[in-house]
Amino acid sequence: MTINPSVRELLANVSVPFEAARAMPPRVYTSEEFLKSELETVFSRDWVCVGRASALGKPGDYLTYELAGEPIIVLRDTSGQLRAMSNVCRHRMSTMLEGCGNKRSIVCPYHGWTYNLDGSLRGAPAMDRNTDFCAADYKLPQIRCVEWLGWIMVTLNPDAPDIKDELAEVESLIDDFQMQDYVELFRETHVWDTNWKILAENFMESYHLPVCHSGTIGGLSKLNEMICPPGRKAFNYHTILKDDTLKIAIAHPDNTRLQGDRRRTTFLLAVYPSLLITLTPGYFWYLSLHPHGPGQVNILFGGGLSPDFANSPDAQAHFMQTKTLLDKVNVEDRGCTEKVFRGLSSQAAAPGHLSHLERPNFDFAQYLADRTGGFERHFES
Missing domain, CATH: 2.102.10.10 (Rieske [2Fe-2S] iron-sulphur domain)
Structure with missing residues (x-):
């Protein structure tokens, strides 16, 4: 099988221990040939x-x-x-x-x-x-x-594994959040001038929060409290602990399921290839991404509240607070991710080493290398 140059570069990139890992090569984001491979082996094959x-x-x-x-x-x-x-x-x-x-x-x-x-x-x-x-x-x-x-999950692949089997670990990981009962209160579509993987990676790491989101959520979490475990076959995740500055990110007093630190834990789930979920005890929001050429991404953006907050007398105020915050966060993310695409399109672009807080990005790169180039991934039991 002939492997295109950008896939070959990606395979070399992920064939190192995480401790020595670098960001993905620029051509993985800018190449029409790599996009064609993604559409054929990722978006046509997965959920x-x-x-x-x-x-x-x-x-x-x-x-x-x-x-x-x-x-x-x-x-x-x-x-x-x-x-x-x-x-x-x-x-x-x-x-x-x-x-x-x-x-x-x-x-x-x-x-x-x-x-x-x-x-x-x-x-x-x-x-x-x-x-x-x-x-x-x-x-x-x-x-x-x-x-x-x-x-709602769809696939063009009649032979794709059952998604409930693929994501059984996710269900057990967040069972006490009862995500299926969260109430969606908005759904929007957007197009940004960046590659879909840049936005996906931006979601997968919270390393950028203190700087990119200094005007909104950057001060709500501490980098030393973020946990980035090794990824799994069909997803990766990391967690952050929120303080009580943003009350809606903490479990509602009526919520008796969540105990201890779980009451202030935020999960950032990346379900491959492109469903990105921020799940807090009080609200959730998500992005579902699809490439629109190498330099643009179609974005489905939605979110809402946990049942406790959605059914409270102050539900409208809770929603307005959450939506206002998320809109500001999106403006910040758009600025950062569009700058990254402009930068990696430069002749001077070269991938730097990853922080330990970017472990999910490395796992995502290995998933893409698996799909596009047959890279063999290994997982801890």
Whole structure:
């Protein structure tokens, strides 16, 4: 098998002990060839998050997404089941739905072919003279779709391992947080001028908090209290302890599940390839990323409150406080990550050594090397 130069550079980069590790090579972020490899071996093969299941609460609720070049529809069908299917009409191949909303059926805007919410063809105007036409032959191709801890996960790969098995460790790790019950209160889409991996890595380490986020959350945590354990096959994580300056990051008085330091622990979970979750006892927020060329990233950005805070008399005030903070944090992150992309696009760019606080970044690089170049990863039992 011929390995492209950027993959070869990545394989060399990750084939050292973590204690000697460096950041990934610039071409891993800037190369069109590497992006092609990612789309084929990562985004076409692994599970990707398209949002929270609560966003599709009623039959007919839908959202659209483009995954590795494939337009898809995710919806709640008439029986209440989550489904994903192709968003391409089986007739002249137009895309059909856009954005999100609620529909009783899926109607192609080109010739009016109409599909039921299970993808079966309901009607096709003026097809009665084609003797070979059979409506039963025209069901929209179905795509694997599951709900996992409140998230909608889809994959184009019929052979992808069951995500509940892949992420069983995550469930046990955060079981007392009961993430599936958190209430989503906003969902937005953005496009930033940076590579998707730069934003993913930015999320995976809190080393940058004191500087990049000096105006917001930088002073809420201490670097010496951050714990960055070795990553696992399908995810990595690190934890930080928040002080009580930000009350909503601490467990609500009615929360009796969380005990001791767990009441002020924040988990930063990175589910490969691109679901990034900040989970605190009081609120959560997330990014789900998809590349838009080497120099841009499509971002699904959402979040909300734990049930204790969402159902309290001060819920609206809690939400406004959280959303205002997260918007400011996003502005800071956008500035930092876009600067990184501009920098690593320079002829002078060269990857420096990683801090012990960037362990998740190294594990992420090894995951990418596994997918794109067959790197053999090893995990502690």
